[in-house]
Amino acid sequence: MKTTLSDCLSLPVFADAKVLAGEDMTDRPIRYISVLEAAGVDDIDMEGDNPGTLEGYMLVTGFYGIRDDEKAQCQLAEKLAEVGLSALVLHGVGKIIKKVSDALINTCKEKGITLIAVKSSGGSVAAEMIEQVSHKLFYGAGDKFDDNLLTSSIYHLLNFEKYPDFPTAVRAAAEANAFQLVLLSSDLNPVLSIETQWKTTVDRAVMKAREKAVEKRRSIYTMINVDGVVTYWGSATINGQEYYMFVADNNDSYSIDEIIKLADIIELSIGMWKYTPASDSRSEFVKALRRGNVSTAYSRKEDAGIEEVKIISVFVGKSQYPEEILVAMDRYCAENRFVNVQVIERDEIFGILMAGHENCSVSMCAKLYDEIKSIGGVKISHVTGIDGVEGACDAFRLINENTKAASTVFPFKRKFSKYDLSLVAGCNRIQSEGGFIKKMYLKLLDPFLADKSQKGRMLLDTLETFVLDAGMNGSKTSEIMEIHANTVQYRLKKINEMLGVEITGNRVIPGLTVALALNRLEKRDDERRTR
Template identity: 25%
Template structure:
């Protein structure tokens, strides 16, 4: 918003025959009040029409003999943030200015100005309004010129550092541009003293932390007596982009404040452009990593390596894929009926913690890695020493270290799985598919094991392929449907009981898990025998039904 002129400046404009005739008789503490408009008041109770920052003109015609009413006018225009009061035609209507009026003006620091009786209202209104309009015009022109300089820098494709340097020269102060993650994006100074100050600030970690955390201006920059700190937040559409930090050795003038506002607009534009570019790069990097995982990259190794280099991605070689699969908040809500938001936060926290742990362990193992989150998976592409004779032991050692740290959380269940290591990065998808398959099988076969390599599966690795056979699926359905039908009709829990009886021998432990008496469990076992028409708990039939349950669970995981 454009500003006006001060009361002190307005006094120079009140002239008669070329001579300054405005005389301040009270309220000297308000001479720096800003005037943006001029009004005439002759009605005592005109508060509703006051707009603030006005130079009020009056002859007190209607209250020339009422000192108390005159004092109330002073009180009201002061409370409405008016700038000053000019008394006209004194000696004609208002015979004298009372001490009470002077005291009130002094109390409210409202300049009380006397002018000669022969001076007309228009002689005050015209020059003051012309000066205000002229100043506002100059401010607009200045803002336009600053904006044009900023736009030229942006249109010429210069980076944010060049923009920061230009802003520093315009404002004649050192400055920093800090992004939304509290990283210094750019700095600017216009002389050697500013350069020394910036080096001192950036070299002091505690001072940097203070500036990064600060949201408001500082009267004094710690460690200096000369500089204050002005902080301007940079936001766009409600999104925090960063801030402009100015180190000032003087108070900003109106014009300089205009320049700061224009500079902030330019910085926001550049930051938004940079964010958009970075988002595009991140999207391209994400798509490239997904192509590696899904096997949709070109088969030529050199082309893939060249694309990775262009995206500034160092792909570990020879690569191996690790997947950490953790429970989704939906499954946690089903398992434990807590607030959905609480579980969502727990899962997000576990995911972020997993990423940081994987990165830290890989650094400690001196292994290059790429770590990305995908849904309820954290996926790591890494490599182990090519000279290792048994890389499986090496990767499982890494997995057990990660498992040990994650176990301490104890809230979210997880499985860590590894695929094989391959010589080419174009084969990453093979390791990824193996790791994914290993997780699905391990959750069924290795219920208590949290760290599994694909080679640990043995013959189980090939079981899912059998599920493509319609005959096997029909046989599984025929077995399960008998138990499931009984459960529906009797609201029983035979299927879960059947699973536990097939894979555990301790009847007491099974009864505890189902929260039933041992005799109840034995009755259920008897009912299962009756429904199936044979004893599924004795060999060789037991192995048959164990495979049925394994296939049923694998089928559920695959769908």
Template identity: 20%
Template sequence: MSVRVRDLLKLPTLSRSHVVAGEAGLDRVVSTVSVIDFTATSVAQRELYQPENSANEQLLLTSIDQNNYDVVTDCRQIEQLAKNGCVGMVVYYVGDKVPTLPPKIKETADQLNFLMVFAQETQKNLSYSAVISEIMFAIFQDRMRHPSFAPTIIGRVSAMPEYRRSVGEVLKLLAAEIDASLAIIDNQGGILYRETWPKDTAVNWENLLNVVEQININGELPVTTTDGMKITHWQLPNSPYTVLIISRQTVTNLTCERVAETLQTALNLWGNQSQDDENLIRAIIQGQVVRAAQLGRQYRFDPKDTQAALVVSCPNNVNKSKLKKWVDQLTLRIAGHMISDWYNDQLIVLLEKSPSYQEWQSWESGFKKDDQQLTAQCVVVSATMVDGFGGIQRLYQLVSQYMSAARTILPHRSFFNQADLEFARGCQRELQEEGTEVIRWQKRLDAMQHNLVETLLTFLLDTPQNIEQASDLLYVHRNTIKYRLNKISNRFGFVPGVMPESFELYQALGVHRLLRGNEEADELNESNK
């Protein structure tokens, strides 16, 4: 695909628009378009424009009022959209004339090569649907003319966080790109990777494997199943592997070549996990569904039955074999059937039954009593209701992305649960977006006495609302804690810790710690220069 913003600005619906910022982004590739209310901060938008959800190479359409700029918030929005891979936006206006772009917003867009295009003033009656139709038709035509999508898809996966860079991710993007289900077949006739598209399509992969040798390779007419699905079998270049393509429509030979080329590149980059690899955890996290099922049968542990999990993060110099043995011994006391292995310097433990609260507490106590001091600097995340493959992958992504934020918000903890990481994710997003509520709460905290803020942080985040523990951490008498909490209650109009009144307060305190942690890190970096 090679449709660039420069090409799109030649379309009839965009030809009279003009670039106002981020001109260096004119040569960026566009693969999709959508509409965004740039001035809104709804829950749906906040969820959509997160790194794991937003689309790369996306052009946005929006409208603004000529007097509706919030420079600080708008700059934050542009930074977040650019970070998530959006190319830029076409801005339509509400009013009698095209608004002037504030210098600070232009400066931000120019620095990030985030293109901002203003629609022509006389195009008042132009609808979003007309623009979207023209853009998507141009992209569709380009795909038909140039189906070499390997660089784009490999580039998109390469830009993902490390834990998502895998052949499985490439397969997902390819399946959506050509609207077909795909499977990579090894030289023994077994499935290495597979992806069903659309997701609700029923594909009997076992039956397909029984007839795969009867399907001619490369260039012959595809076999058609009884339900009308067409099956194409194609050789990967310079490889004993092949790819099965199952679709409603006949896939052209050129598209098959491009699919094979893309998959071979992905295997070269991320397919070094051979069939001799016995690590079930790796197979699950990297989306090797078939391999994971095979290893699951070998270990008599079905990943789909996973209900709970542990992720143990340790220093690089820890004795991994000894630590794994210690964790396995502890876990077997509370779980009838479990499996564990190392993945990227983290020990991941999967359990078929979810332990009770008392059993988790017992496990934590036992972990702390390690005689060999293996666990001294380890951090543990426990999770219940993991619910199979997807749940394991989501937990790992959560730990990879938000463990650092959780440790900043809860610095006295070495044991976390999944809810702690979800809380850290919410605080991190609020900080990135810097919405009205975040600013309002930070102003309230900044206006308070330092000792009152420290009491709130300690009482609500560091202790389970325990006055005795809070007094120990702050080195003050418990009556002092009571006095401060009473003073805070009178100030806020509610008792800190009582829900739901304290919901925003908890999040504000989490954001406050993240802000303070970032400021301390910046100060440290400055001092080291």
């Protein structure tokens, strides 16, 4: 059963403790205990943590670094309250902290933290608190696991005569004991979902799990509060394949160790039933699109729950930490009612966006990709405005074949749209075919190459930066090249004179853009040949 703050205060180590604030909140559950010490309030960096991060935490501190600084103590309490701290225990009162200030007590009352003072009695009080509270958290009020949860679950999970299969058995166990079970593929797509209440959704749970970086903590069980539903995340191995598994405690009735025991029993029963989860149809559908396998995509479409007409965009992102892309996408899609289906492979993430309602638009997709490109170290290519399954396959092909070359043509860009990729695709074809067309485009740059002085090279570099990197913006050109804006304007004037045209003219810029892009691809290939 769950352990409350009141249960903890009944332990021997708290015999001389006094609750100074939050006396009316001692019925709240405690799930973790830890020690906090800091040389100053600036050492505690809570930036980026979400509300609820420390929910269920009891923190033990002696305020060693700020024992004489009431203001810093209050600031620390406020920071801890912002991320949901349940209880703050001050040990060594009278020795480390001579007296608990009224300001700190009032801050804790105002911010909803239960403040507990424990007088100094010699010895390692903090260590005793950790030992006794940890024991209470593991074994609960009765110093043993709750027989009802485990015994009842075993009765259903291993009742081979009563139930025809594992999903039926685990549903009966879940309904009898007020829990929920979801198995997910390595891409966090559900392959088995046993839901017994509907306070939130599996998609919301997955979004919260990504925010907590659950992919990096598979070996331990992680508690995540999802819209008031307490979930515990871990992993399970089924037929040699790794899955994610989370158990939701509907009524917040069980300790974390009971849930871990339950998860072990569930994994054991999966093997005894010889159960194999359904394939991850959503991931297989996206992978088929990426490979250009139209027939496989169509065969997986219905099982994946994909409505072809709702596919609005495909994307491929690359990052050292692709989970960051997923977290940003999940948050944006939840706010704007898009549905995202994606796959992570090593440092790459790819997938599709689908319209979740009639107001989802191409421009809204573009805004999402603008947000993603602002994440450090991320490059993303997308094709938005898709015509069904075949259109999605074509879009992935455009991305697959041209993203590397796009990085050469647009080295300062971190987001490539279908317009960038189409330009590069055309240049790739011209370059590979060679002949008259390629020659004619490159001859547009002859005036610069004919000038053997440094001036010709300098003007060509400026033109490339202005057209390909700066979007024909003089100020941005100045910034990229680290030269004065007046210098840019002077060079652009000279370029106009050298070419005999106004380079920003509507009839000039298309051909000039292709010529400059081709020139960059040619330079890349020349460098490769000389290595």
